[in-house]
Amino acid sequence: MMMMMSNIQRSFLLLLIFLIHSMDSGECSTQNHGPASLNRSSFPAGFVFGTASSAYQIRSLMVVVERLLLTRTIVIRNDFQDYVELCYRNFGDRVKQWITVNEPLTFASLGYANGAFAPGRCSNCSGGNSGTEPYIVSHHLLLAHAAAVKLYRDKYQVIAGVDEINDGKISLEDNMRIEYYKSHLSYVQSGIMEGVNVRGYFAWSFLDNFEWSNGYTVRFGTVYVDYEDGLKRVKHWATMNEPYSYSNNGYNGGTFAPGRCSSYMGNCTAGDSSTEPYIVAHNLLLSHAVAVKIYKTKYQAYQKGQIGITIVTNWFIPKSANSVADQKAVYRMLDFLFGWFADPIIHGDYPNTMRTLVGNRLPKFTAAQSNMLKGSIDFLGVNYYTTNYAAHTLHAVKVNMSYSTDPQVTPSSLADANNESLSIEEARKDGLRIKYYHLHLSNLLDAIKEGVNVKGYYGWSFFDDFEWDAGYTVRFGMIYVDYKNNLKRYLKYSAYWFQRFLLH
Numbered sequence: 001m002m003m004m005m006s007n008i009q010r011s012f013l014l015l016l017i018f019l020i021h022s023m024d025s026g027e028c029s030t031q032n033h034g035p036a037s038l039n040r041s042s043f044p045a046g047f048v049f050g051t052a053s054s055a056y057q058i059r060s061l062m063v064v065v066e067r068l069l070l071t072r073t074i075v076i077r078n079d080f081q082d083y084v085e086l087c088y089r090n091f092g093d094r095v096k097q098w099i100t101v102n103e104p105l106t107f108a109s110l111g112y113a114n115g116a117f118a119p120g121r122c123s124n125c126s127g128g129n130s131g132t133e134p135y136i137v138s139h140h141l142l143l144a145h146a147a148a149v150k151l152y153r154d155k156y157q158v159i160a161g162v163d164e165i166n167d168g169k170i171s172l173e174d175n176m177r178i179e180y181y182k183s184h185l186s187y188v189q190s191g192i193m194e195g196v197n198v199r200g201y202f203a204w205s206f207l208d209n210f211e212w213s214n215g216y217t218v219r220f221g222t223v224y225v226d227y228e229d230g231l232k233r234v235k236h237w238a239t240m241n242e243p244y245s246y247s248n249n250g251y252n253g254g255t256f257a258p259g260r261c262s263s264y265m266g267n268c269t270a271g272d273s274s275t276e277p278y279i280v281a282h283n284l285l286l287s288h289a290v291a292v293k294i295y296k297t298k299y300q301a302y303q304k305g306q307i308g309i310t311i312v313t314n315w316f317i318p319k320s321a322n323s324v325a326d327q328k329a330v331y332r333m334l335d336f337l338f339g340w341f342a343d344p345i346i347h348g349d350y351p352n353t354m355r356t357l358v359g360n361r362l363p364k365f366t367a368a369q370s371n372m373l374k375g376s377i378d379f380l381g382v383n384y385y386t387t388n389y390a391a392h393t394l395h396a397v398k399v400n401m402s403y404s405t406d407p408q409v410t411p412s413s414l415a416d417a418n419n420e421s422l423s424i425e426e427a428r429k430d431g432l433r434i435k436y437y438h439l440h441l442s443n444l445l446d447a448i449k450e451g452v453n454v455k456g457y458y459g460w461s462f463f464d465d466f467e468w469d470a471g472y473t474v475r476f477g478m479i480y481v482d483y484k485n486n487l488k489r490y491l492k493y494s495a496y497w498f499q500r501f502l503l504h
């Protein structure tokens, strides 16, 4: 999942998917969690198993970023300088007032003094020193600022307009994004050369409120399919990861970047939770369709890959099992979460429930757009985390409307608390996770036997990681990371379980 990030952090955002066939068995658990009747060979030939991971969310990469900020002044300054140069070059025609860093105080104090923001460091956090690090970080941010100003003054400020640089032909042309992805991709490629089996690449784009008034134009999403020198070996392309999180969290609740919402939804400076989530989702869908079209017309024939999208959904069960109203609420919630993206991509339009309940706040596709969207996937990626209850909301909200109230459903959930006081040895005994994977894979297999065409499954996650809105307080990994002890890693019992599952 995503969260609001500074540009520096954003530059490190990429998502890698590893396969762990060849996981080092290391020390071996004596306990038997072996799946007697369920294993890899129970699944159809060619079914792909793996675990997913996200570079920025893995502590080791976080540490790289932190070390850059904390120690390697030159590197962070050069990195920042490269970044601002791209901005000067690409937006210089219209941006006449540049701000190098927004709220360095927030970055230094919330990130490194009380740990409330990423990277979540503080004396009382799992790593950090509130007495020194905020000062070191702000020192380096100041130096980065000074370097950016010098570059601007030396190279760009004297030139009247970018027209003179670009011969009048400036268009955003995605140069900036391409430059950025190039540096991302070089990380990925070096990983591949070191033997990491990378099966997917997703880059959160430069989506921010920069182009908000026009919506995100269809350019978004084209970079990674239009990028020929890139990952020639990648055969599965996902145009986007969880567009729902972007439109809902960014524009309904305002908890993710760009933090827009109505005043009755949160503390945003601007936004409209009753319309913007729908407009944003609409433009994301169109972007997806264009990206797919480019891939299909220009690349697929010789590259022989597949293209799809990854969308997120929860499952829902009625709050009162016997209530017909709650049973209907289940399907409305699914329409609003899953159908919002899946229906246009598969059928070319939003679900009828959404048309009815959202009315003219829900944008319309032209016939050509609808055709372009219809069937615009070779595969569908589904991220799912949990199941919620759904209860019918008795009184439809007519004032202060939002995406949250439009389905007329009140969802609720059960949460599982993390226990920090467990020893590593105890924490590795993750029987609940094994039970979860076992039951889940059994049900997945049942679905396949009933005809659902499922091609692969990636568990979240490979390592314990930094969760965007929960920090290090939750541990999803099959591999335990000891944050207090030089990030030492330990296979949890679920990793052994999974290994055994894969070997049979």
Ligand SMILES: *[C@@H]1O[C@H](CO)[C@@H](O)[C@H](O)[C@H]1NC(C)=O
Pocket (backbone or CB within 6 Å): 035, 036, 037, 038, 039, 040, 041, 042, 504
């Ligand atoms: C693997 O699963 C198959 C059926 O799905 C079963 O017949 C076989 O005994 C299992 N093998 C092991 C070693 O558990």
Ligand SMILES: *[C@@H]1O[C@H](CO)[C@@H](O)[C@H](O)[C@H]1NC(C)=O
Pocket (backbone or CB within 6 Å): 124
């Ligand atoms: C540190 O964390 C503990 C446990 O969450 C809390 O009780 C304590 O008040 C915190 N101390 C400071 C100085 O924030």
Ligand SMILES: *[C@@H]1O[C@H](CO)[C@@H](O)[C@H](O)[C@H]1NC(C)=O
Pocket (backbone or CB within 6 Å): 263, 264, 265, 399, 400
């Ligand atoms: C609508 O939101 C405004 C601003 O947050 C609030 O003052 C008002 O009470 C809300 N109205 C209703 C009916 O909830």
Ligand SMILES: *[C@@H]1O[C@H](CO)[C@@H](O)[C@H](O)[C@H]1NC(C)=O
Pocket (backbone or CB within 6 Å): 265, 266, 267
């Ligand atoms: C908005 O911010 C205030 C002050 O920080 C806080 O008390 C309040 O709970 C916030 N409201 C929401 C909806 O997040």
Ligand SMILES: *[C@@H]1O[C@H](CO)[C@@H](O)[C@H](O)[C@H]1NC(C)=O
Pocket (backbone or CB within 6 Å): 417, 419, 420, 421, 422, 426
């Ligand atoms: C956390 O683990 C400790 C040690 O095993 C145990 O005594 C305690 O009950 C656990 N707490 C929770 C909330 O599960």
